[in-house]
Amino acid sequence: MGLAEQRKTLGYSQEKMAELLGVDRTTVGRWESGKTSPQPCQRLALASTLKISLQDLEALLAPSQAVERGAGRPKASDHPSSGDPDEMIRREFLRILTVSGALTVLPLDEAEALADGVYRGNPADFARMNSHLWQVYQLARTKGTVYPVVRDQLATLREALSGARRGNSFPLLNAAADLFQLAGEVAFDANRYSNAAASYALAASVSKEAGAYDLWACALVRHAYVDISEQRYREAVEVLRAAERVAVRGDSALSTRHWVASVLAEALAGVGDLAGCEEALARAEEVQDLPEGSSNGGWLRFDGTRLAEERGARYVQLGRFDLAEEALKKALDQSSLAIGHSYRRRGAVLADLAVIGARHQDPDQVVTYAREALGLARASSSGYIIRRLRSLGDEFGPLSRNHRIAELGAEIAALRAS
Structure with missing residues (x-):
């Protein structure tokens, strides 16, 4: 069976399929004839529309991809084969x-x-x-x-x-x-x-071989995030201390060492070290003294724009909700005005504000912020936001008897399962 047969089995015309997928009818025709293949970012929607798994879709596409491989070097407009x-x-x-x-x-x-x-x-x-x-x-x-x-x-x-x-x-x-x-x-x-x-370890190893200290330090920071995400905070602190030693050998005009300090603050908050956390945050805030161009928008993106949300999140970790709420609301206001502010960042701020609501036993605050975070998680499929919502669910405690909180908990659980 091919794409066309599967489409016809569901009773769809090419026009209807194109409408469901947001593409032109001729695009569907080219897919079915094997002239081109769907882009990677289109395949999930195509599989869902055809009511098949991604693996089954790949099997349906295999014949057309084999034709492409036999046709010599394709034109730039053709979809490439996996081989x-x-x-x-x-x-x-x-x-x-x-x-x-x-x-x-x-x-x-x-x-x-x-x-x-x-x-x-x-x-x-x-x-x-x-x-x-x-x-x-x-x-x-x-x-x-x-x-x-x-x-x-x-x-x-x-x-x-x-x-x-x-x-x-x-x-x-x-x-x-x-x-x-x-x-x-x-x-x-x-x-x-x-x-x-594994990817971060390879990045660190290759950076070390190349003598690229800023790349090396950033790879170590990202590796520490894996430990932080699994609450291995002491291990993360050790990795980040190593990243600090590498970063000082890098370019002083870059924000590498300030990013290391920012993430170190998170790890220190995880072990309950308020003084160490605030000291690290202060070093991170020195990024504001660097000249323009201290981050490259790629492997080094730390430019200080998220310092308010970082400080608020650290205070949440430490249980200092009096300090956290003001910083987080400031960060939320900034994200409403910022162009291109990521779903991931806004979702994290919303989740932290919901956690504060849970600690205060305020169901209205929990629901208000968590519902928006849920919407962002669904829209982006961000594992990061889902992890933050999972942590929120662990905070509900007696609030779970509230029917709105119980519904929210069920939605978070369903989101995690999906």
Whole structure:
């Protein structure tokens, strides 16, 4: 059975299928004829519409992909096959930029030239490609849609590294360390901690080999987040102390050491060290003294804009709700005004405010903030927001007897299960 047969089994015309998926009818026709294949970010919606699993959808697509492999090097408008990673990254990069809206940052002819540079193994183009992939990651509501492109960019990098001379490999090693961190971010957001930890460990190892101290320190910070997410705070403190020692060897104009301090504050709050936490937060706030350009928007994004929410979250951890609520409400107001403020960040602030409501036994505050956080979790499929809501559910206690809180708890549990 092919795509067309499955569609007809459900009684859909090509026009109806296109309407359900938000694409043109001719796009559905090209998928069914095998001329192109759906983009990675379209496949989940297509499988859902066809009432089949993603694995079954891949099986339906396999014949058309085999045709593509036999047709020689496809045009840039064709969808790549899974067996041709160089072409995958070339075309999927252009495609995902278009889908995300980030193409406004990169003109199409420049994107084509950049993709060609990656295909030839040009280190500078790898670095620029990674930078744009980070933009796509940040714009994507569902972070997992970026993973196929990241995976195949890594495959292309691996081939380039295998052909590079030892003395000329450092720029490629930097690009690889950057990309491993992005792969880890995608895995971490999906709650795949072991995959995230493996990616971060690879990023740290490659950065160390390249002598890229800021990349190395940032990889260690991300690795510490895995420990923090599983409440292994003392282990996280040890990793972050190592990150501090690495960061001081990096570029003093970058915000690396300030980000290390910010995350160290979270780990110290986890072990109940209020004085150490506030000292680390004070060091993190020194980022405001750095010149413009201290963060690169990719593997280093800490620029101080989230300091209010970070401070509020740390006070929640420490049980200082009197200090936390003011900081969090300030952060929430800022997020309402900020352009491009992420669902993940706003969802975390809302979850913390709901936790304060639970500690105060105030069901209205819990419901008000948690419901908005739930909406953001559903819209983004963010594992990070879901984890914060899970922690909120552990705070309900006697409030669970309230029917609204009980309904909220059931919705959080259902969201976790899905």
